[in-house]
Amino acid sequence: MTRVALLGATGSIGRQAVEVIDAHPELELVAAASHSMPIDGLAPLTQTGGDLTALLERAEPDVVLNAVVGFAGLAPTMWALERGVTLALANKESLVAAGELALAARARGGGSLVPVDSEHSALFQCARLGEPESLVLTASGGPFRGRTRDELHDVTAEEALAHPTWSMGPKITIDSATLANKGLEVIEAHFLFGVPYDRIEVVVHPTSIVHGLVRFRDGASIAHLGYPDMRVPISYALTFPERAPTPVPPLRLETLEFHEPDEETFRMLPLAREAGERGGTLPCAYNAANEVAVQQFLEGRIGFLDIPALVEDVLARVDGSPARDLDELVEADRRARELVPVA
């Protein structure tokens, strides 16, 4: 039996994870946590709010599935990495923000870090076949693919929440509309696979069938394909290195389309790349400013194009010096948040 602790159990990933765990007799849900929604009875240990690492200490899991949204997922990510407990990571924000600190914790702990993000799960599976030379991440392009900046001035949160291929929580759905999600994923891929930024490419692929592609030095490229359904990468992360059945239908091949992303219109993608390349706490600041801006957009207090403008402004104002420990990282996150004006 694999003892699973599920954090963010009430969210989009969390609910699908419960479905996956219920379908697999070898997976046992020993602990579940939410932020404010009730979850009594879901697992022997449950918690709403409070210290997630205290729950993990009590639960003694084999696998932590971190499906919390945002920087709030940092502590359980670090807890699992330090202890060598397998981390099934949906919470990309913690890896983006903590970067080198997270990798150092993983090296000390010696456990597995298995991505749940579909693109990174794809790349992780391809990269098991050899040392990656370069990576390709696919992006659906979100609901505003093909629009110009002028056509984005007045879009509402409701329009931005209508994602064409994935059904997800509100924060990542807005991130998909701005391409911040792909920006976070470029940084996530850099830390997961140790590939430099200039060898991580993003292509727009509207139907989200190809999730990722790894190029190897002998000229071979291996891609991962499947219908867009998060139960597949969740199941893979929870049963790794095995594979378990899921109810997802077998893939039928169809014509696949790829385009260059429009980085002039969707500024969050080049801004992420720049923050990643400059390094230090700039990825943390990018993430922090984006979280605050997305919240303000969801509340109707700022416009869609204000999100990249605010993030760009914060990145220009923080010093970005590296965090030597978690306290300094939390401080960098706090400072970046404070630099976003209250709308």
Ligand SMILES: NC(=O)c1ccc[n+]([C@@H]2O[C@H](COP(=O)([O-])OP(=O)(O)OC[C@H]3O[C@@H](n4cnc5c(N)ncnc54)[C@H](OP(=O)(O)O)[C@@H]3O)[C@@H](O)[C@H]2O)c1
């Ligand atoms: N959804 C997807 O398909 C998808 C795909 C790839 C990656 N991801 C990543 O997976 C993570 C979760 O995404 P999601 O779409 O599942 O989000 P979501 O639907 O908004 O769910 C978020 C979960 O986190 C909990 N939570 C919120 N704030 C918290 C806090 N401060 N402390 C502890 N828990 C907190 C929520 O609890 P309450 O319900 O009680 O508020 C909820 O259980 C994100 O990092 C996202 O980028 C998601």
